[in-house]
Amino acid sequence: MKSFSALLDRLAYTPSRNDKIRLLSDYFANTPDPDRGYALAALTDGLFFRLPLRRILGELIEARVDPVLFGLSRDYVGDTAETIALIWPAEGRGQEPLRLATVVETVQSAHPMEFPSLLTKWLDQLDATERWALLKLLTGALRVGVSARLAKTALAEWSAKPLADIEEVWHGLSPPYLELFAWLSGEGPRPSMEGRAVFRPLMLSHQIEDRELAVIDPADFIAEWKWDGIRVQAAHQAGERRLFSRTGDDISASFPDVVQTLPEGVVLDGELLVMRGYEVAPFNDLQQRVNRKSVTPAMLKSHPAHIRLYDILFEGDEDLRPLPFIERRKRLEAWHQVHAPSRTDVSSIVDFVSIAELEKLWAGARETGIEGLMLKRRDSPYLAGRPKGHWYKWKRAPLLIDAVLMYAQRGSGKRSSYYSDYTFGTWRDGDGGEPELVPVGKSYFGFTDEELKELDRWIRNNTVDSFGPVRQVEPKLVFEVAFDSVHRSTRHKSGVAMRFPRIHRIRWDKPAEEADRLETLTALIVD
Amino acid sequence: MRPDHFDSWLTVDRRGLYCRPGGFYVDPHGAVERAVISHGHSDHARPGHQHVLATKETLAVMRARLGSPAQRGTQALAYGKGLKIGDVAVTLIPAGHVLGSAQVLIEWKGVRAVVSGDYKRSADPTCPGFEITPCNLFITEATFALPVFQHGNAQDEVTKLLKSVAQFPDRAHAVGVYGLGKCQRLIALLRAAGYDHPIYLHGALQECCDLYESFGVTLGTLKPATGPKRDELTGQIVLAPPSAIADRWSRRLPDPITAFASGWMRVRARARQQGIELPLVISDHADWRELTETIAETGAEEVWVTHGREDALLHHIQSTGKRGRALALIGREDEDQ
Numbered sequence A: 001m002k003s004f005s006a007l008l009d010r011l012a013y014t015p016s017r018n019d020k021i022r023l024l025s026d027y028f029a030n031t032p033d034p035d036r037g038y039a040l041a042a043l044t045d046g047l048f049f050r051l052p053l054r055r056i057l058g059e060l061i062e063a064r065v066d067p068v069l070f071g072l073s074r075d076y077v078g079d080t081a082e083t084i085a086l087i088w089p090a091e092g093r094g095q096e097p098l099r100l101a102t103v104v105e106t107v108q109s110a111h112p113m114e115f116p117s118l119l120t121k122w123l124d125q126l127d128a129t130e131r132w133a134l135l136k137l138l139t140g141a142l143r144v145g146v147s148a149r150l151a152k153t154a155l156a157e158w159s160a161k162p163l164a165d166i167e168e169v170w171h172g173l174s175p176p177y178l179e180l181f182a183w184l185s186g187e188g189p190r191p192s193m194e195g196r197a198v199f200r201p202l203m204l205s206h207q208i209e210d211r212e213l214a215v216i217d218p219a220d221f222i223a224e225w226k227w228d229g230i231r232v233q234a235a236h237q238a239g240e241r242r243l244f245s246r247t248g249d250d251i252s253a254s255f256p257d258v259v260q261t262l263p264e265g266v267v268l269d270g271e272l273l274v275m276r277g278y279e280v281a282p283f284n285d286l287q288q289r290v291n292r293k294s295v296t297p298a299m300l301k302s303h304p305a306h307i308r309l310y311d312i313l314f315e316g317d318e319d320l321r322p323l324p325f326i327e328r329r330k331r332l333e334a335w336h337q338v339h340a341p342s343r344t345d346v347s348s349i350v351d352f353v354s355i356a357e358l359e360k361l362w363a364g365a366r367e368t369g370i371e372g373l374m375l376k377r378r379d380s381p382y383l384a385g386r387p388k389g390h391w392y393k394w395k396r397a398p399l400l401i402d403a404v405l406m407y408a409q410r411g412s413g414k415r416s417s418y419y420s421d422y423t424f425g426t427w428r429d430g431d432g433g434e435p436e437l438v439p440v441g442k443s444y445f446g447f448t449d450e451e452l453k454e455l456d457r458w459i460r461n462n463t464v465d466s467f468g469p470v471r472q473v474e475p476k477l478v479f480e481v482a483f484d485s486v487h488r489s490t491r492h493k494s495g496v497a498m499r500f501p502r503i504h505r506i507r508w509d510k511p512a513e514e515a516d517r518l519e520t521l522t523a524l525i526v527d
Numbered sequence B: 001m002r003p004d005h006f007d008s009w010l011t012v013d014r015r016g017l018y019c020r021p022g023g024f025y026v027d028p029h030g031a032v033e034r035a036v037i038s039h040g041h042s043d044h045a046r047p048g049h050q051h052v053l054a055t056k057e058t059l060a061v062m063r064a065r066l067g068s069p070a071q072r073g074t075q076a077l078a079y080g081k082g083l084k085i086g087d088v089a090v091t092l093i094p095a096g097h098v099l100g101s102a103q104v105l106i107e108w109k110g111v112r113a114v115v116s117g118d119y120k121r122s123a124d125p126t127c128p129g130f131e132i133t134p135c136n137l138f139i140t141e142a143t144f145a146l147p148v149f150q151h152g153n154a155q156d157e158v159t160k161l162l163k164s165v166a167q168f169p170d171r172a173h174a175v176g177v178y179g180l181g182k183c184q185r186l187i188a189l190l191r192a193a194g195y196d197h198p199i200y201l202h203g204a205l206q207e208c209c210d211l212y213e214s215f216g217v218t219l220g221t222l223k224p225a226t227g228p229k230r231d232e233l234t235g236q237i238v239l240a241p242p243s244a245i246a247d248r249w250s251r252r253l254p255d256p257i258t259a260f261a262s263g264w265m266r267v268r269a270r271a272r273q274q275g276i277e278l279p280l281v282i283s284d285h286a287d288w289r290e291l292t293e294t295i296a297e298t299g300a301e302e303v304w305v306t307h308g309r310e311d312a313l314l315h316h317i318q319s320t321g322k323r324g325r326a327l328a329l330i331g332r333e334d335e336d337q
Helices: A002-013 A017-030 A035-043 A053-064 A067-077 A080-087 A100-109 A112-125 A128-139 A148-159 A163-170 A178-184 A210-215 A283-290 A297-302 A325-339 A355-364 A449-461 A518-522 B056-066 B154-167 B182-192 B203-214 B248-252 B268-273 B288-298 B310-319
Strands: A221-227 A230-237 A240-245 A266-276 A305-315 A344-346 A370-377 A391-395 A399-410 A419-429 A435-443 A463-467 A470-473 A478-483 A485-488 A496-499 A502-507 B010-013 B016-019 B024-026 B034-036 B051-054 B073-076 B082-085 B088-094 B102-108 B111-115 B137-142 B173-176 B199-201 B222-224 B237-240 B257-261 B278-280 B302-308 B323-326
Touching (some): A002 A017, A002 A128, A002 B268, A017 A035, A017 B154, A035 A100, A035 A148, A035 A178, A053 A112, A053 A128, A067 A080, A080 A128, A100 A112, A100 A128, A148 A163, A148 A178, A163 A178, A230 A305, A266 A283, A283 A485, A305 A325, A325 A344, A355 A370, A399 A435, A399 A449, A419 A449, A419 A478, A435 A478, A435 A496, A435 A518, A449 A463, A449 A502, A478 A496, B051 B056, B056 B073, B137 B288, B154 B173, B154 B182, B154 B257, B154 B278, B182 B199, B182 B203, B182 B237, B203 B237, B302 B310, B310 B323
Parallel strands (some): A305 A344, B034 B051, B111 B137, B173 B237, B173 B257, B199 B222, B199 B237, B257 B278, B302 B323
Antiparallel strands (some): A221 A370, A230 A240, A230 A266, A266 A305, A399 A470, A399 A478, A419 A435, A478 A502, A485 A496, B010 B016, B088 B102, B102 B111
């Protein structure tokens, strides 16, 4: 538990992605099996323990700590599990070091009646950081800012094996991943995934640039709409049905409606959407499904999921990925003709002769559910990652609004000395009829390092109040904010939430009174 | 005034804690005629007193920080040497907090009261250790008086810092430390762990380090952090006041990891709130166990609590059958100095 808890502790405080990768790869390099495998499982949400932890801890702590002192401590610390880890009256010395693997394997095989005494024994022998890590582990939610993708990237970094190869074997393996670590450390063969429903790394696109658009030959490309959902891979092989996100997370449990209907022997690529009849629902509706680990019957009915298919990777045992896109497309259409599973359709082709014609279509695309256009080379094989020159995305022009900077917050890591996170607002009429600003969004990117320095200076010179790391500034500076769309939100005072807001331009020249009003933003809501 | 009625001869007014039969204050907040000063931190050693009594180390700290420790006269008193002030005897006893820090023992008509000042029980190579003084009334600090505060071994935190320095050799480590005490203790702990590179200092920390060295505390090679090229600081440890590590001053450092050596770092929300990436739990104050054990060991029948989280400590004191009282002194900062 010592090295695992030290790792979690560092990760929890480390904002930088690269630093996290270094901490993780050092851990994988220096920790023996099977502990590192269980750590990997814990970090990638692969461990579940069914135990009534809250109740057990409540009973244990009540017997050990004066309730008044516990209450005062809990109020100060702000988190019950952390308070218990810190307050537990134990020495943590003079015992055999407790291994992570021992904890995991013991809990997995223990009778529920044994948990209180096991937990007591462990809490007694661990130090405060280890106790904190133990409780986090048992709750099943580490929350140290490590995604499964990041953990796999660290494995790739440490082992010098391609990330795509690791992602491909990932879902066929289970904790403590002995085969995986044997392969990654050069002591074993690559685990075989033949015929398994495992994740095949997706082919991704590049944002097209104007000069590329000017030189591409329309005859070499096929255009499709870029649907505004979540890119997914759906697989049904060897009796396993799976739905994977773009980064290889298994999201099957959240979307039984689209997974269940998939016939045997296929791997498909498509866009996950919420669709009512033939209408694509706003992205917000899909978001509500994604955020739930298990889905209620009511939700299935009110927010029905759908996959709009882009590509086919396997049919039966045949790997179609080496075929040109145009061939795969034919296979996809033929396959769909035969099986036509409900809650799927094939994304249609957008016909065009010239780039000028395409540009017109692109500019006119304001319909809900369309994010822009995709351009795919007719002869592209299905390549993992983001290969150059094959697939282009051409996102429709962003929406723009002029908003006034209201609050600035210190960044983290490299930006910790800069006020780099901005909350901005638009005008509306206050209760007395006077115009007032209401916050509509927050962003910390879109500007250059040079601009960040200028903004930081401006904020320090125009602060009217400060609360911890946050400064309230005079409402004088206008940002032109770019965003993809805007939705209704009950969680925000303004009643709206923007998608991907970024600072497009800093309007040093524009008076704040001339910034936009809230109504301008609400008029852009597409629901 | 009755000796066994402590609050008849030790009183609290807006300037601080006053000993009536001796005619002096201990660590007064406002300027007074006579002050006994426990140690040199600015919330205890204020400017403007007419006469000041303290250890010679504390007087030196006050001279360095305030220019002059007193308007009219100073008197140095060595640890353990009694001094008569009227019918009162005053003795200064090591408190183990920082260089020169003292508990103030006040004896009057056979009754003994000890004002702890700030103190800690754990080892510190830069100052003499806390000594238990049996007394009737113990007046204690309570900065970390919650049972979640158990400071652990400071050397383990230094090991953590050195591991990070080895793991991120391409970055500087900017460690926030208070200038008097924490700074020198951390340097001494780093030296004890075998770290013999130069340690780089923010300009505000130099003077206290020089002072410690003049009293025989060796700190190894120290260099100013302002001046050298950015590259020279790569992979190095830089100490700076807490306010500087996350602000503009730190921009001169090569991609720094921000650390903070403080007892508050035990609580995650405190570290996160300040944007600390490497919290080091190193405190110059007593933790919960030290506070409660010290109270028991002094044998005091009554305990007064000066500043900090007095609710929890008073609850504990009352649960052990002693009399307890919160003094609510003004002007004490909620800082781990």
